Amino acid sequence: MLAEAEATAPAARATSAAELHFELGLLNSEYGHALDNERYDDWLDLFHEECVYRVVPRENHLLGLPVALIHCESKGMLKDRVAAARDSTMAEPRTLRHFIGNIRVLEAGAAEVRAEANVLIVQTMINRMTEILLSGFYLDRLVRVDGRLRLRERLCIYDSLLIPTSLVAPV
Amino acid sequence: MLAEAEATAPAARATSAAELHFELGLLNSEYGHALDNERYDDWLDLFHEECVYRVVPRENHLLGLPVALIHCESKGMLKDRVAAARDSTMAEPRTLRHFIGNIRVLEAGAAEVRAEANVLIVQTMINRMTEILLSGFYLDRLVRVDGRLRLRERLCIYDSLLIPTSLVAPV
Amino acid sequence: MLAEAEATAPAARATSAAELHFELGLLNSEYGHALDNERYDDWLDLFHEECVYRVVPRENHLLGLPVALIHCESKGMLKDRVAAARDSTMAEPRTLRHFIGNIRVLEAGAAEVRAEANVLIVQTMINRMTEILLSGFYLDRLVRVDGRLRLRERLCIYDSLLIPTSLVAPV
Numbered sequence: 001m002l003a004e005a006e007a008t009a010p011a012a013r014a015t016s017a018a019e020l021h022f023e024l025g026l027l028n029s030e031y032g033h034a035l036d037n038e039r040y041d042d043w044l045d046l047f048h049e050e051c052v053y054r055v056v057p058r059e060n061h062l063l064g065l066p067v068a069l070i071h072c073e074s075k076g077m078l079k080d081r082v083a084a085a086r087d088s089t090m091a092e093p094r095t096l097r098h099f100i101g102n103i104r105v106l107e108a109g110a111a112e113v114r115a116e117a118n119v120l121i122v123q124t125m126i127n128r129m130t131e132i133l134l135s136g137f138y139l140d141r142l143v144r145v146d147g148r149l150r151l152r153e154r155l156c157i158y159d160s161l162l163i164p165t166s167l168v169a170p171v
Numbered sequence: 172m173l174a175e176a177e178a179t180a181p182a183a184r185a186t187s188a189a190e191l192h193f194e195l196g197l198l199n200s201e202y203g204h205a206l207d208n209e210r211y212d213d214w215l216d217l218f219h220e221e222c223v224y225r226v227v228p229r230e231n232h233l234l235g236l237p238v239a240l241i242h243c244e245s246k247g248m249l250k251d252r253v254a255a256a257r258d259s260t261m262a263e264p265r266t267l268r269h270f271i272g273n274i275r276v277l278e279a280g281a282a283e284v285r286a287e288a289n290v291l292i293v294q295t296m297i298n299r300m301t302e303i304l305l306s307g308f309y310l311d312r313l314v315r316v317d318g319r320l321r322l323r324e325r326l327c328i329y330d331s332l333l334i335p336t337s338l339v340a341p342v
Numbered sequence: 343m344l345a346e347a348e349a350t351a352p353a354a355r356a357t358s359a360a361e362l363h364f365e366l367g368l369l370n371s372e373y374g375h376a377l378d379n380e381r382y383d384d385w386l387d388l389f390h391e392e393c394v395y396r397v398v399p400r401e402n403h404l405l406g407l408p409v410a411l412i413h414c415e416s417k418g419m420l421k422d423r424v425a426a427a428r429d430s431t432m433a434e435p436r437t438l439r440h441f442i443g444n445i446r447v448l449e450a451g452a453a454e455v456r457a458e459a460n461v462l463i464v465q466t467m468i469n470r471m472t473e474i475l476l477s478g479f480y481l482d483r484l485v486r487v488d489g490r491l492r493l494r495e496r497l498c499i500y501d502s503l504l505i506p507t508s509l510v511a512p513v
Contacts, residue, residue, distance in 0.1 A: 018193045022360045029444040032460065036479075058266060095400060095501045097477040099443050099462055101270050102200040118203065120270055120293065122462065122477045124501035130477045135268040135293045135301045137207075159266045159295035189364045229437060272441050273371040289374065291441055291464065306439040306464045306472045308378075330437045330466035 017105070024103050024115050027149050028138075032098030035170060040082040043170065048143055049075055052153040055171060058136060061157045069158075069167060078170075085169040094125045096133065096169070112152060113142040119156070121171055134158040134171065188276070194320055195274050195286050199309075203269030206341060211253040214341065219314055220246055223324040226342060229307060232328045240338060241327075249341075256340040265296045267304065267340065283323060284313040290327070292342055305329040305342065359447070366445050366457050369491050370480075374440030377512060382424040385512065390485055391417055394495040397513060400478060403499045411509060412498075420512075427511040436467045438475065438511070454494060455484040461498070463513055476500040476513065 027046060034043035047053065055070035072078045099120040106114040116139050123133040136158035142149045156171055198217060205214035218224065226241040243249045270291040277285040287310050294304040307329035313320045327342050369388060376385035389395065397412035414420045441462040448456040458481050465475040478500035484491045498513050 018190065019360065021193065021196075022363065025363075026446075029446050032444045033446060036460070097460055097462070097479075097501060099270060099441060099460060101272055101443055102203045104197075104200050104204060118207070118268055118270060120268070120291070120462070122474065122501075124477065127503065129504050130474045130502045132293065132301045132303075132474075135295065137268075159268060159293075160301045161298065162300050189361065192364065192367075270441060272443055273374045275368075275371050275375060289378070289439055289441060291439070291462070303464065303472045303474075306466065308439075330439060330464075331472045332469065333471050 017108070020105060020108055020113065021103060023149050024105070024113075024117070024142075027142075027151075028100040028103065028117055032100055036096050036098055038085075038169070040085065040170075044075065044078055044082065046151055047075060047078060047154075048145060048150040048152045051075055051078065051151060052155075053078055053151075053170070054154075055156045055158065055167070057161050058157050058159050059161065061155070069163075070156075070170065081170055088168045092125055094123050096171070097122050097124070097130075100138070111143070113140075113149065115140045115142065119171075134160060134163060188279070191276060191279055191284065192274060195276070195284075195288070195313075198313075198320055198322075199271040199274065199288055203271055207267050207269055209256075209340070211256065211341075215246065215249055215253065217322055218246060218249060218325075219316060219321040219323045222246055222249065222322060223326075224249055224252075224322075224341070225325075226327045226329065226338070228332050229328050229330050230332065232326070240329075240334075241341065252341055259339045263296050265294050267342070268293050268295070268301075271309070282314070284311075284320065286311050286313065290342075305331060305334060359450070362447060362450055362455065363445060365491050366447070366455075366459070366484075369484075369493075370442040370445065370459055374442055378438050378440055380427075380511070382427065382512075386417065386420055386424065388493055389417060389420060389496075390487060390492040390494045393417055393420065393493060394497075395420055395493075395512070396496075397498045397500065397509070399503050400499050400501050401503065403497070411500075411505075412512065423512055430510045434467055436465045438513070439464050439466070439472075442480070453485070455482075455491065457482045457484065461513075476502060476505060 031043065031046055034040065053070070053072040054068045056068045060067050070081065072081055100117050102118040104116050106116060116137050118137050120135050121133040122130050124130045136156060139155040139157060140151060141153040143152050202214065202217055205211065224243040225239045227239045231238050241252065243252055271288050273289040275287050277287060287308050289308050291306050292304040293301050295301045307327060310326040310328060311322060312324040314323050373385065373388055376382065395412070395414040396410045398410045402409050412423065414423055442459050444460040446458050448458060458479050460479050462477050463475040464472050466472045478498060481497040481499060482493060483495040485494050
């Protein structure tokens with residue numbers, strides 16, 4: 001979307017509201033595609049080198065409680081999580097499918113973009129019907145690196161305190 | 172999206188098909204965000220002063236039957252509905268999550284826009300898994316006020332005659 | 343979107359990435375609308391005269407196995423499928439609702455566009471709650487005919503080996 005020459009451009013100013021929205025949609029599509037297909041290296045590439053990734057129940061988020069289901073505060077921790085997902089023999093095989101919509105730009109600043117989006121993840125296990133894994137929303141801080149938006153922080157804030165099966169892979 | 176100077180512009184002519192689509196997407200995202208977060212004043216702001224809001228089973232809609240689950244034909248009635256949702260002690264706490272997609276412009280007229288979109292709403296109650304509340308579609312008539320699209324009429328036409336729990340809040 | 347004079351234009355070159363994405367979104371919305379409302383002639387119109395339409399379990403697709411739930415390799419076969427869906431007295435009446443998102447362009451070539459999108463289909467049967475029929479993704483090859491994108495091939499690759507009820511209508 002953006003030429004390499006724009007690598008030093010601010011996070012949002014270079015683009016119109018519609019273009020920024022389009023870019024966020026692409027990023028979220030790549031994000032879902034990477035996880036749905038267990039392409040974890042592609043997933044890692046969507047994060048900035050200095051990043052935070054947390055999966056938090058909505059109630060804890062609203063109350064400002066720190067407890068999270070997944071908590072990574074560096075790309076190294078993300079890589080550890082990916083290694084765990086790849087090596088896990090405890091978890092039954094399953095297919096995730098992400099549906100990300102209702103994208104909203106909260107702030108299109110010069111240094112970073114803040115945005116959110118609703119997410120529904122369904123999962124299918126062998127010989128089981130497809131079922132809802134979780135609903136919730138992503139709350140993001142993004143920066144532009146080499147012309148492309150990258151996640152500096154993604155919180156996945158999910159609605160239910162219950163998750164049907166153990167969450168091994170990132171969501 | 173549109174400068175204040177365009178406040179008197181017709182509903183759709185000022186924008187291209189892609190821009191109108193983008194605006195409808197933003198409106199639907201704001202709509203979902205307002206209800207998912209019980210920000211009912213934000214929800215009211217999306218309607219024109221003279222408005223109709225109805226929640227109707229698809230079968231009744233197809234047969235032209237007037238019975239609706241929720242029927243409001245003025246902004247005052249919308250406010251009453253909001254007050255009921257806020258005061259309700261009968262209903263268990265729950266979190267709704269809207270997924271609105273497949274937006275289609277039916278008519279981009281000078282005076283108003285007619286559009287529709289599919290909607291899936293999931294709900295999460297305390298200590299329950301996330302479940303489908305309803306699927307259906309929004310059927311809208313929109314007008315432009317001060318440069319922004321506002322709902323003159325929104326019908327929420329849902330597919331099932333059954334709803335898992337009493338519907339107190341608007342959808 | 344495109345004037346008739348552009349009928350001979352290549353599949354993707356005439357448009358920007360955002361415009362192509364917008365067109366794919368419109369096509370998918372029309373696709374979902376046609377099937378959700380059993381407007382099968384509208385559905386047929388979205389396919390090129392020479393077309394392939396297959397509904398395949400993900401596992402078979404990944405393994406390269408040929409077995410498909412639905413297999414049509416000409417528009418005539420699509421019409422047969424539509425006739426079967428219309429005439430079926432075996433199947434209980436149901437309403438489908440498509441949610442298509444996470445659109446990704448895989449290749450925007452001069453001759454054809456390759457794209458994919460996640461799909462969630464929920465179904466509602468009389469006196470039943472709305473339930474998930476299937477999740478999966480569409481894998482498409484598209485060509486431009488008279489300025490409009492048409493499906494040369496659509497694979498509907500679904501995640502579960504189980505489908506809650508017999509699949510009569512196309513998805």
